[in-house]
Amino acid sequence: MRDILRWLRAYPSSLAGRLTLILVIGMPASTLFALHVSQTWKDNAFVQRQHESGMASAVDIARRYELAPERTDKWLDSHFILGAHKADATMAASGWDPALSRSLSDRLGYPAKVRKLQRPECFSTFVRYPPAAGMNTDPLPDCWLVRYVNAQGVERRFVVDLLPNPDRGQPPVGPPYLELIVIAGALLGLLTARIATAPLRRMERAARQFSLAGDLEPIPVKGPSEVRAALETFNLAQERVREGLRERTQILASVTHDLQTPLTRLRLRLEQVDDEALRERLVADLAATQQMVRDGLDLARSNEVREPWAVIDVNSVLSALAEDYAEVGREVTFVEQTRVEAWVKPNALGRALANLVDNALKYGGSAQLCCMIERGNLVIQVADRGPGLPDEEIENAFQPFRRLSTSTGTGTGIGLTIAQAQVATFGGVVTLRNAKDGGLVAEIRVPMRRLR
Template identity: 40%
Template sequence: MIRRIARRLLPDSIAARTAATVVLALFLTQAVSALIYLTDRPEGPPVHSFRVWVGRVSAIVQLVESTPQAERPRVVRALDDPILGVDWRDKAPRVRPDPPGMPLEFLRRRVRQAIGDPDRPVLIEMRHDRGLGPPRPLPLPDDPRGPSMVRLFVQLTDGSWLVFTSGEPPDGPFQMLRFGLWMAGIVAVVAALSLWAARRLTAPLAGFAAASERLGVDGEAAPLAEVGPRELRTATRAFNLMQERLRRFVADRTQMLAAISHDLRTPLTRLRLRAELVEDPEMQRKMLADLDEMEQMIKATLAFARDDAQKEPRGPLDLADLLQSLCDDRVDAGCDATYQGPGHLTVDGRPVALRRALANLMDNAIAYGGGCRVGLAAEVGNARITIDDDGPGIPVEEAEKVFAPFYRLERSRSRDTGGVGLGLSTARTILRRHGGDVTLANRPEGGLRATVLLPR
């Protein structure tokens, strides 16, 4: 169950998986670093807690009181900083009254104790310029958020006032948010770079996959360039070697088939001459019929071998125009053939080879079904051709066997109607060399349907 879920969550491409691995490793490294940073911290009160803050306030008060008035502005400017702002005023400040329910007295008492004067005038007001909303209870003495919520006024012995205003503590409430944003930014940048690098690394694999798919369509495709890492170069070299061996195997088989078919013509000619000398007319007729059938098989085999060896260039062709032309040719020959579909539909293929494959299917429907109705439709990525007839159909278990070379049905499609069993085999071979296929199926209303799919 866990493995199934993991397989669904994992990216499908090698580039994405490589990038995800790098990003995950980076994220874990950042998480461990954050954990160490947050746990391995010095003990003691925070540098901006009430305890430290009150100590600084009392020290500054004592320092300013011991400084002559003429020097106080310069000293106050030197003491003023973003963490604890210090201001010296001659007049008493206007302070809002303490909000009800706010225990500010303990802070006032702590400041007086630190200064050493229990009767020292100390005013405290809640700061409303921090956007804190309604007043809230003061935090604990060691909470670093506490001083940033108040402004403190302490009267000096000469009647002037020191005003203490705290800034945001170094470790403010948005520290983790900032840390998280920084980490997310770093992860995003590393993820983008990792994905780019992984795609560059796996680009030869995409070409390798495309070449493997092209090999089943075009055996004469150019070999792959041996580039990339050592392992990929080794795999590419093996693929090119396999492609060359397959090309030689097909060429040798085709040449052997053509040679055998050609060499059979000589003994067939001698047999025909000898059959002419047979005195029994019935025996002579049967012998000549057998020789005619053998000669037809040889011619079909030679045509199959020639088309298999032919290196016709591929190019764009109008499939709709091709089908209409084939139907018109059969109508001119007195056959029943109709076309229904778009006026134009372009595919990439070999015109002569496709014409032969589709002609074989249409002639098959006319020969065994009395006519053919050809349909053409455009689909996503494919062109679909249907060739229907009104014949008896074929047994379901024979739907694939009829595509084997020299295979013919004995009952539903007799030998007497002609053919040597290479028409469907040739058609499927040509269509598969184009990256398509052909299948046969009985129609519910009767008759047989041949369905052709060709990539667009």
């Protein structure tokens, strides 16, 4: 539950969250805008069609008056003609529409006037009394009051009904429609964001793994052009970093090799010093210098990433390591086993374990090995019975050439640094913690994606 809440808090600030938010808001907004524009165009087109039908009806009634005025009067008064009827005397002869009046005058060939009327005026007989419970006046159309004077000077007044608007009183978007748009926008946003950010997530995972292991195959370059360009750049940067590490190791190896000859000559010349006490101190300083040079080269080589990957049986590796130390009289035991195979770099893991066991023997006199599965990760523990470390020094224990308060002897303080670098080459991490019953516990954690 906590992970879900953390994901929900972080999702809006991610690229996927922003794409989802844009689509969730943008889709309904753009749809409603499109519906509004479409409805406006539809209404305007219907009004134009209404005007054309009204003009056609008015011209038709005028022609009927020309041919049979008495019969037309009778039919209008009796509502025998669909779409036209007699004008009530109560209809006001004012408020004429200039544009409609000019249009009808042009079609009739003599002066005419048109006034727009609403349903209550058009159908006063129907709206005068309350309708039945299941009926209403919404389907009734609006109408025009038409008045003209023909060539003989006779005035005619009648009403023509307009086409009823089927969408009258209906909202452009029904109650479930907007909700469906929002839900569809959210689903489409999640899907689009997932598809659009998939290459970026691959690059993010590759960058994280490269920062730990430094040895990855190039990411497949596919996706949109911008993403392909970013992946190509990342692959190029990754290759340049690897090349830089290799060059650094080669340079340090060359320097170390070149230093061996003058250091050997210096050792021979120091042997000729007559003062025995001075000679011993100088030889000890020279030996420390040689050891520092070798340790520096080891530290540089600890990041070497060209070792091939392999599947190993962790139990076999730990039991073999314990047996090797036991053969030379060192107290190293393998106490807890878990049947698991790991996808690692075997030499890097072996060297890291050897450094951690050497530290345990140096400060605790013995080492205890065990392995287990915690939260899907392989955990290898190397525990000793030594004095442990102050909590404030644990974080600094992996810094190179840094000697801690419990250090003894003449070491250079890079054993833990090398172990950490070796484990990082296959994506693992090394941590230290003080045991509850005393001593220090070093843990190697290998992510579950490296397990089988």
